[in-house]
Amino acid sequence: MSxxxxxxxxFSLVLTAxxxxxxxxxxxxxxxxxxxxxxxxxxxxxxxxxxxxxxHLWDGHYGTIHLPxxxxxxxxxxxxxxxxxxxxxxxxxxxxxxxxxxxxHIYLSGSGEQVFDLSITKNxxxxxxxxxxxxxxxxxxxxxxxxxxxxxPKGVQSFFEPIIVFVRDEIVKPNIGHHYExxxxxxxxxxxxxxxxxxxxxxxxxxxxxxxxxxxxTLAVLTFIITNVSGNKGYWSHIFWTPGVPLPLRIVILxxxxxxxFTKPFSLTVRLxxxxxxxxxxxxxxxxxxFIFQSVTVGFVSSLIVLFINLIELLVAGIQAxxxxxxxxxxxxxxxxxxxxxxxx
Amino acid sequence: MELLTPGTGLIIWQLIVFIALFFLLSKLAxxxxxxxxxxxxxxxxxxxxxxxxARAEMAKLTSDNERLLxxxxxxxxxxxxxxxxxxxxxxxxxxxxxxxxxxKIVEDARAxxxxxxxxxxxxxxxxxxxxxxxxxxxxxKKNLAADKAQKDLVEGYIKDLKxx
Numbered sequence: 001m002s003x004x005x006x007x008x009x010x011f012s013l014v015l016t017a018x019x020x021x022x023x024x025x026x027x028x029x030x031x032x033x034x035x036x037x038x039x040x041x042x043x044x045x046x047x048x049x050x051x052x053x054x055x056h057l058w059d060g061h062y063g064t065i066h067l068p069x070x071x072x073x074x075x076x077x078x079x080x081x082x083x084x085x086x087x088x089x090x091x092x093x094x095x096x097x098x099x100x101x102x103x104x105h106i107y108l109s110g111s112g113e114q115v116f117d118l119s120i121t122k123n124x125x126x127x128x129x130x131x132x133x134x135x136x137x138x139x140x141x142x143x144x145x146x147x148x149x150x151x152x153p154k155g156v157q158s159f160f161e162p163i164i165v166f167v168r169d170e171i172v173k174p175n176i177g178h179h180y181e182x183x184x185x186x187x188x189x190x191x192x193x194x195x196x197x198x199x200x201x202x203x204x205x206x207x208x209x210x211x212x213x214x215x216x217x218t219l220a221v222l223t224f225i226i227t228n229v230s231g232n233k234g235y236w237s238h239i240f241w242t243p244g245v246p247l248p249l250r251i252v253i254l255x256x257x258x259x260x261x262f263t264k265p266f267s268l269t270v271r272l273x274x275x276x277x278x279x280x281x282x283x284x285x286x287x288x289x290x291f292i293f294q295s296v297t298v299g300f301v302s303s304l305i306v307l308f309i310n311l312i313e314l315l316v317a318g319i320q321a322x323x324x325x326x327x328x329x330x331x332x333x334x335x336x337x338x339x340x341x342x343x344x345x
Numbered sequence: 346m347e348l349l350t351p352g353t354g355l356i357i358w359q360l361i362v363f364i365a366l367f368f369l370l371s372k373l374a375x376x377x378x379x380x381x382x383x384x385x386x387x388x389x390x391x392x393x394x395x396x397x398x399a400r401a402e403m404a405k406l407t408s409d410n411e412r413l414l415x416x417x418x419x420x421x422x423x424x425x426x427x428x429x430x431x432x433x434x435x436x437x438x439x440x441x442x443x444x445x446x447x448x449k450i451v452e453d454a455r456a457x458x459x460x461x462x463x464x465x466x467x468x469x470x471x472x473x474x475x476x477x478x479x480x481x482x483x484x485x486k487k488n489l490a491a492d493k494a495q496k497d498l499v500e501g502y503i504k505d506l507k508x509x
Contacts (some may be wrong), residue, residue: 046347046348049348050347050348051352051355103347104347116353116354117352117353117354118354118357118358119354120358121352121354121355123355124354124355124358127355127358127359127362128362131362131363131365131366134366134370135366135369135370135373135374138370138373138374138375138378139373139374141374141378142373142374142377142378145377145378145381145382146377146381149381149384150384150385150388161378161382164378164379164382165382168379168382181379184375184379185367185370185371185375185376185379186367186371188370188375189363189366189367189370189371189375193363193366212351212352212355213348213349213350213351214351214352214353214355214356214359215355215359217351217356218356218359218360218363219359219363222360222363277348
């Protein structure tokens, strides 16, 4: 133990020294470089965090993947073309075939009306990659179970088996109760979708899929639908006519309970979105420091911190998948709970 | 703000892909995985139960063996005791029989001796009577003159009698 704490002390000492050097010499660095190109950190970060019609990996000719665009408008009908059509050879946005691309939204050039955008954006591509990885991994796990039936688990199977058992025994079973098996496939899919999405999103160049509010909203709405569809009499009577509470209070509680139905998916949506997006913003901000200060020293120090934050992000990836699944199970469990023994309180 | 507005296109894609993923994984992955997990758990539980039962049976068998051994020992002791008693009884019986037989023999012998004695006495008496008659006869025949001579004669005869 003392060895580790000693190491940490030394490490933090070195880090502080480097930080001191780094922040005491910015004027020198920027003077040396001049002010030819303005680096806009917030623009870069938001660009990385948000959805896009192209997948920009690095600068240069082959660094950008032009994704297909699928649009629908009542005027023009369904249209499919490559997003490369929106860019000329100097990477400037141009009009194509009567469509305009402005801030990632596609408008009709004539009427200026926004079209219904079903494009394979960066996040949709990431979504498909995520789904493919999930299918490949878990089909191989299932194959492992089939091949090693009655034997000890092997390979990928032995890696994922404890996680599946953890989700079943620690998240789903205690929160839903004896009829948990009906909801287990959904919650397992949810858990691994978020976990893989979080982890894949940490890869360099990857899209911020699980940190996109559209994705988290969809997942939360699915949980919301399942919760309220499987809600039993006890659940609804708790909301509309809370038992064991004086009559005047019941009237006060009613709107609170109804708001409560909707705050649950809202909190699910925002929690995952914020946790993952914030992590990405922190990582990108730290990396941006090097470009803001135009200093190798800052780059070195911020890389060390980025490494550390990245480890935390790995932790967050697991925690957020766990929390989302946990709360989903909890809500479903609350809605399907047996209220037979409820007269006491 | 752009970041906080969910894109409709992405929502639709997410819905389609996630639901498709859910059905595919449920059918092809979760169902076999959960079933095999459950199967394995029940088989492990069964194996543990069987082992527990076997152990209990072993313990029961051992205690049974001990009980049997104890019973056998008690039985053996009982048999030995009975045998000893029987042999003692037989010995006693033999002894008493022998004694009875011996007593009877002695009794018989005594009875025989008595009979013999009676017979002998009767003979002696008869003999004495004969002798007396003979002496009386001779006395009469000699015409005894003197008492002295008579007396001598009787004494002489008594002497003879003694010699006999």
